[in-house]
Amino acid sequence: MYGKWDILLKDGYIVDGTGQKGWQGSLLISEDRIKELPREEIDGDYETIDCSGKVIAPGFIDAHSHNDWYLPLEDAEQFTNPFIRQGITTFIGGNCGFGASGFQKNTKYLREICNNPFKSDLKIRWSSMGDYFGVLEKSGLTANLACLAGHGTARTSLRGYDPSVMSKEEMKEMLKLLDEAMDDGAKGVSIGLQYEPGIFSGMDELKEVARLVKKRDKILTTHARASSCVSGTYPIKPFGKPHNILALKDMIQLARETGVRLQYSHFIFVGERTWSTFEESMEIVDKALSEGIDFKFDIYAYPCGGSVISVVLPEWFMAKAPKSYRSKSDLTRLHLEMSAIKRMVGFGYEDIQITYIDDPELKKFNGRFITDIAGELGLPLFETFMLFVERSEGKARVIQYKFFDQHILEAQMKHPASIFMTDAWVEKAGVQNPASFGCFPKFLQLSNENEILTLEEAVHKMTKAAADRFNIRDRGVLKKGNAADITVFNWSKVRDNTSRARTDMAPSGIEHVLINGSWALRDGALCKGDRFGVILR
Secondary structure, three states: OOOOOOEEEEEEEEOOOOOOOOEEEEEEEEOOEEEEOOOOOOOOOOEEEEOOOOEEEEOEEEOOOOHHHOOOOOOHHHHHHHHHHOOEEEEEEOOOOOOOOOOOOOOOOHHHHHOOOOOOOOOOOOOOHHHHHHHHHHHOEOOEEEEOEEHHHHHHHHHOOOOOOOOHHHHHHHHHHHHHHHHOOOOEEEEEOOOOOHHHOOHHHHHHHHHHHHHOOOEEEEEOOOOOOOOOOOOOOOOOOOHHHHHHHHHHHHHHHHOOEEEEOOOOOOOHHHHHHHHHHHHHHHHHHHOOOOEEEEEOOOOEEEEEHHHHOOHHHHHHOOHHHHOHHHHHHHHHHHHHHHHHHOOOHHHEEEEEOOOOOOHHHOOOEHHHHHHHHOOOHHHHHHHHHHHOOOOOEEEEEOOOOHHHHHHHHHOOOEEEOOOOOOOOOOOOOOHHHHHHHHHHHHHHHOOOOOHHHHHHHOOHHHHHHOOOOOOOOOOOOOEOOEEEEOOOOOEOOOOOOOOOOOOEOEEEEEEOOEEEEEOOEEOOOOOOEOEOO
């Protein structure tokens, strides 16, 4: 009846991912599938793991990842193992407008495509999504991957970072590239409106993209134009609407007009003065949901996040780059705007930490804050900031702080439209984003210790809710016949061990992880061997 390669996870607390109350039982795996969920004891010739006192849950799904840029690397394990230690078995890649594929063949802008906020040492040897998937399947995947097509990637392949309005021919070709990527299995399209080239895209262009995604019955994810009450992506008007409110309304209106399913990426509130806009923001979200707009958002568990140093720069300045880096008039205007934004937002240079810059003279400052670096160099804060911008072409990696307070995080965790993610990647050197190492365990820890969510609710937001959102079949729920992506953890002992001083500490309490029925983590130790992840088209 049972094969010698069957695995029995015995006598655990089954939390199936649906959000419904769990039960005491066992889970039998046969090859790469869940064979049974017996409540009574069974006999057979199989490997048995005692899960008494442990939770048996579906493998966690990282709903917003950038690991599509790291999975093709020969040493992919060093970049993905920290996520597996969190219990993550599946990544949703291609976010914020940047995918590792889906661009024009033989483009002359390959350097710009690779020089994105999430770049790795990836040597691209494909153009289509199908070819990219083929390379991954040949080399093997350390975890499962579902991908979005990057609007910014497709656009860049046609015209680089040209800020002008696209021609009809360019628009037609860009939509064709995105459509072909979805033909190859992309789950939808992502847009990144605070990065080049998405920052240059008008609403007419975005509506065309949204209509295409709606026609294909896929999902559109968005890194919105602003996450703070004042930003460089909207005109600064005294007593005007907060910019993050305008950005939210713009994206909801896009969904309202096109009917597209909209996923609002990393719903954050940057700067202490932005926190007061939270209640209004959620009222806007709730009104949209009451209208039947298909809107959800994703969140991470830390009041900080990784990006590139240019993410805080205004559209007008980026449109002129790199000439603007050395223009006295542009720098004077930028200095004044950033000084005003600091006063109005409550976010400044002291909240920007350089995590990685690959510059022979500046890399010694990796891990240091702009204010600290300025003191050592004897330079004004603005000049120090711009030194890192110019020397990295705006791509120095940073962690920024003051993204929300505890009240905002807990309220978002409870909201029915929220799902969980990391929005993180592992740097090859420098300071790490703590979300790469402890984000999902922290969600579990907060849910338990602060009684924010029940165990079943927390697991649902990191499993079935994400699988449903991105149309991932046979994962995210423990049931007979589904893929055997399994995470076993100790609900009372799961801990995020990262700190401001040590952002790269492994969590506690995540005990076993199986990906497609094969061991990825056992008794808290990573398992070496073949790569068992699959592409989820």
